[in-house]
Amino acid sequence: MKIILAGDHAGYELKKEIAAQLTAMGHTVKDAGPFSSESVDLSDFVYPASLAVAKHEYDRGIFIDGVGYGSALIANRIYGIDAVVCQDPFCAKLARQHTNSNVLCLGGKIIGPAIAAEIVKTWMTTDPLTEEKYLRRNNKVKEISKRHLRPLDEIKF
Template sequence: MKIAMANDHAGTALKKAIKAYLEAEGQEVQDFGTYDEESCDLSDFVYPAALAVAKGECDRGVFVDGVGYGSAMIANKVNGIYAVVCQDPFCAQLARQHNDSNVLCLGGKIIGGAIAMEIVKTWMHTDPLTAEKYQRRIQKVQAINDKCCVPVK
């Protein structure tokens, strides 16, 4: 699986650790930056990474900023992105099972490395539930996306 990664200055250290974990698991990572802790604008990195997921160039995304919400807000503006902020493995499990999220956003100032790794591990290894009610709900969200978001070119 190919994973798009992006971060701002507050997420650099955690992104590096997650990237190493994903690569050790055999995932291919496309790192959209930033690569240091110099102050920067999150959208400069998250937007191109979200586009890569939306266009199918990457299968999923993992974005890290200070709290996670900035990444999710930016990513969810892109048609076909279903970004979630997770602060524990249980939320990561449900975000995949119930919502088929394709982007995980984490807060480098909120959670530590050990819990972040468990969140990423859970999110990466959980599939959407196939029961009709979950698929119906996922399809309804996709229909809203298709109605309201401009297709990515």
């Protein structure tokens, strides 16, 4: 699978560890920055990475900032992105099973590398549930996106 990573200075160290883990799992990994722990603006990295996932240039994204919420706020403004914040493996499992999320957001200031590794492993290896009730619920969320967000092919860049 092709995975794009992004974040800010608060997620830089954890992002390096997650990149190594994903590579060891056999995934192709693109680090979209930042490339140091020097202070940066989160949107400068998460926004282009979100676009890359929405355009299907990457299968999934993993974004790491201080607590994860900033990345999710940015990513979820893009049509075709379903970003979740997970702080434990149980949430990661449900985020994939129930929502088929394509972006995982982690908080480099609130979770350590061991739990982050378990979250990533769980999220990467869990398939979405295909029972009718989950498909129906996910389709309702997609309809909300269609009503309130513009598909990328309607936007000039």
